[in-house]
Amino acid sequence: MKLNGAQILVNSLKSEGVKHIFGYPGGAVLHIYDALNACDEIEHILVRHEQGAAHAADGYTRASGKCGVTLVTSGPGITNAVTGIATAYMDSIPMVIISGQVPSALIGNDAFQEVDAVGITRSCVKHNFLIKNINQIVNTIKKAFHIATTGRPGPVLIDIPKDITIATVEPKPYPNSVEMRSYQVPSRADSAKINAAADLIALAKCPIVYSGGGCIIGNAYQELRAFTRQLGFPITQTLMGLGAYPATDKQSLGMLGMHGTYEANMAMHDADCVIAAGVRFDDRVTANIDKFCPNAKIIHIDIDPSSISKNVAVDIAIVGDVKLVLSDLIVKMKTKFIQDISLWWSQIDQWRSVNSLAYQTKLGIIKPQTVIETLYEVTKGNAIVTSDVGQHQMWAAQYYHFDQPRRWINSGGLGTMGFGLPAAMGAKIAKPELNVACVTGEGSIQMMTQELSTMLQYATPVKIVNLNNGYLGMVRQWQEFFYEKRYSMSYMDALPNFVKLAESYGHIGIKVEKEQDLKPALIEAFKQKDRTVFLDILTDPTENVFPMIPSGAGHHEMLLAGRDEMASMNDDGLNLV
Amino acid sequence: MRHIISILLENEAGALSRVAGLFSARGFNIESLTVVATNDSTLSRMTIVSIADDGIIEKIVKQLNKLIDVIKVTDLTATEHIERELLLVKVNVNQQTQVDINKQIDAFSCKLVDVSEDIYTIELAGKSKKINDFLANLDASKILDVSRTGVTGICMRNRNLTKGA
Incomplete structure (x- = not known):
């Protein structure tokens, strides 16, 4: 029996094991929606904005490791999704995006809702396809999933003109x-x-493991843990890597980089051997490249050759799957004697004793750090936490101690405000058995509040922890430090009543103004198993994220809370973001 | 330093823009670019000349290799190779200048491909430097049009651009 292109496409997704699609219909994809309507195996989640669809599919992928799927129409459908696609691309998240296109005969004619989807997305996808023939559908979908999920993963877009979804053909079997x-x-x-790496590791007197998102995406956390424990080395993790190694383990020094811990950054600076696993030496991590790890031999393990020696020249480059490379290193290191590093650990313990994440509490004012600590306590450290972008993101990374992978979901590379809420929805759909919290701020949340409506329709109970300080906090912090407190456009007047907003979408809203109400409110929120709860928590508007490496400085030049309240920056630093 | 990078890639719509887009997005320089299908019509050969230090060239090669449509990237400059470029140039001629232009045409072994009453169309193939030298020897005020193909190149002897290392 002949099938139309839309049916072949939906059948291919079924064969690929797709269970959920996040999308939004429109003219160019009506046939695909018609085919989906007849398909019981795939649940379609109707978002309220295509950016939300892409972020939700992204959150779904990050929480589960399964490739998320987004379906949008041509023109504004795909342009709205671009921010979400770029977000996934920057964090190497596998995702398949299917966009409708105007009929083949109209392409290039400035047709209604026509946009060059392949051209617009080219620089923010791993690869993209324009299907030109109905017979290409099955192979293109197979290729898209293969490319998206293998090697260094990333989003792959398939643009499909409407006439190809309508045409019929005798279907071919889906390839294995x-x-x-x-x-x-x-x-x-x-x-x-x-x-060579094993020889170098065996000589190290001041070693450190520096691991990142690649260990999570590559499912290498067991190997990372075994490797690090076998050697007894200290380990620091990037923002994207949190949870691959348990944060509460004694060998963990916490996050490194701009807002990393003092011990992690000092250890990086003084290390003689850095084992970099699934990381890309991002500028948030390295701080000033000229001052980065001055005494260290660097071993870099990455699946993407273009990541190696891109920002920092390394001594031993190992191109390969981080999971397999670490397993090989584990075996190899069993045959090696390693150095006594007890002196190195005493040095690290001294740095630790600085307690760089300590903060001053103020009577009557809720500190944002306290909110995250309480969230950690109430959820026993087991929740999936998504975040938006800004100060709250850093506090969540610093004070929620992730012991498991795929529990910390944030836009690290692109830094997309608005990511947190739809990502939380996607994560909840992927992992309904887990508590999901979205740590956000009053700035970020307003970029995606419409998804509260989707969350009601599909019953995805998420706890929204809104650190409401009235300011775009990270912007305000930089203006305080580097622009002589000229707070240009970082204060938002006329905020909505978030409690009523949540209620109008059918959810529960709770406003928290006093510190004594904080813990009871969080407990109450998580008791409401089946409800989305919006906690609007008024926090200290003057609080800054510490410790901090100002732009242009090195790892050893951190500013600590209390000690260095006012930061300064050199001219080079001001050029950075 | 000037590098000639030879790229073997799938002959598919959009492949050229992926390569060109990569150069502009990452701020890499392109001096010239040529592309045409190979004897296997499913493959294209692209030859790019870029002036950059070795570190940047390494990044360019790695990023090109990352493109899904790219099959093989060779930095010709790192091997023994032959490069050629084709020039077509139209110049004004008159009785005073004719002798000098004819002398240049002979000196550079150019071909005169079209002659009209007062215009010569001249063809010259060779290394870019030879073409630059030839153009420099012409009277600039007499040059009407210059069209150059950009560089193409090939490895010498046993090294191949298509198969093996």
């Missing part, structure tokens, strides 16, 4: 695999590199 002569995925690394 796909051959691409131009796309090979590195797996096991060269054993000579493993041996």
